[in-house]
Amino acid sequence: MIESTSIRYFRIVTECGSIKQAAAALRIAPSAISRQMQGLEEELSVKLFERGARGMNLTDAGHVLYRYAIENRDQLDGLRSEVEAFDSQRRGQVKIATVEGMLASFLPNFFVDLSGAYPGISMSVTAVGSRDVAEMVGQNEVDLGLIFGRAPRRDLVELARMRQSVQLIVAPDHPLAGKISCGMKDLAGLRVVVPDPSFGIRQEIDKACAQANVRLQICNETNSLAFAQTIVSRTELATFLPRDTAMPSIQAGTLVGVPLRDKRLEATQVTLVQLAARNASPSTRLVAEMLVARMRDNED
Template sequence: MIETTSLRYFREVALQGSLRHAAERLFVAQSALSRQIAVLEHELGVALFERRARGMTLTPAGRLLLQYADDSRARLEKLRGQIHEFEALERGQVDIACVEGLLSGFMPGFAEDFLAGHPGLALTVSAMGSQAVAEAVAEHRVDIGILFGQSPRRDLLELATMSQPLCAIVAPHHPLAGKRACRLADAVAWRIVLPDRSFGIRQLIDRVRATGRLAMNAALETNTLSFAWRMVERTDYVTFLPMDSVRAEVADGRLVAVPLEDALLRGTRVTLVASASRTLSVAAERVADSLKQRMAEGAGRAAPRASAPSRSAKRSRNQKAKVENR
């Protein structure tokens, strides 16, 4: 779509009606201009000008080409204006792949604040498991991604990390709810809801379980974390999630997050990644920079503590104990 030298020279000759005048305006030799017109006529197989003593006049074919040249220049100017809008962050779309655990607390707050400050930009946020996030970024199907743990691929750049310690998530009436912290070994006595193996969370849980030779009663396996914590909310099951996945539910007293003391689970993180073989657009760079700042702020937060059981939760446990003792 960029205007070629031959087309630019042709257009100027057509407007001036003279090789000499066109050459003067273009600051090129008249012979060079004549050669370019001859090459263009040869490529198209038609004469574009009628050569007359008082100048050059367009043939019918030449008039069609001039119309095309004018249309192309108009489209080029429009394209330049649109590119300027993207460079000035007045327009643009950025595609983000993200693990589900951040879509409840972290990402909504980030997206709201970012879009308020950049009304011309749009975000597409897709929930994926960590491996799928890595593949989508590496294959350039999305601009940037946030995955659980460290990058699993060498062709990805790690732009930022944020601490996301895992917790045992239980209902307020659950016996674990009163603990300040626990280990995975303390939780496996209960029925477990596990994320499927596409989740980095599951891969870490399996590593700790294998190292400790822990038998686990996995009652349910799911590819959505919201289903996991909703099952926990209704039962005495246990699941394992970062605090950010259920922050609102913990604040409402619907769930309790008990920090896990296992070193591998306590030291977990999420990582912002980009492709090493791709140059990000200006808009994508701005999103990445904003995410890095937000993640740095999140990394500075204190480690999560188990929420104190509410009075209703305590009452529920006491009533349950009385029934069992009868």
């Protein structure tokens, strides 16, 4: 498929109409082109040009070879475009806005794998609440967003969803720590530290409590899930988090996750979104495809 020197010279001589003009276009000596044309005719055992006063005209065999030369060049151009696109896919910066819960294990694990496979791609990660994630994606400030729940804007495309059931999170010595699961009625009057209303988790908890007619005793609100976990690990307060968010602390033995028997909280999910009108870069498309695959693999 790679264009040989003799075929390239033949194509340019044909398009220029003479060896002299082709030599000027290629900035080489006419004798070099003449030798290539003579060698090509000897190799194919055919006459390619009729040489006349007005220049060089293709023979029938020359027309056949010229069609081949053009097709070969087009194939080479297509190959070059594919190779360049593949190379650009492996380089660049991808900006991601995410809810804080994805920073505990999901995104760090993803980043480690991404940097190992594609060291030329860097990720810029901003942690904000779900509403702000959607706003940043919608305003074209970031390439991709991970929100809690469904996409709240019509101009966002949902690329993938990953179920992240919300659990009750308590210290190991909390009275509810030993339960296999809890219903919403079991939480009436529970002293809690909760994410502020900008968090999708908080919105789902409020809806679940309202539906069950349960009132929590909110002692603290915060915009940091890490802060909520620290407070819970040191006090009798409880909080609510997707299990994956609290997994490092659960594995370390400083927190316990108790499943909640509530259809709404069992079905909560994280959604990968992108602006519908955005023309994504090759590296962004690659990262999006990898995130979609990882989210499918990490379904509860």
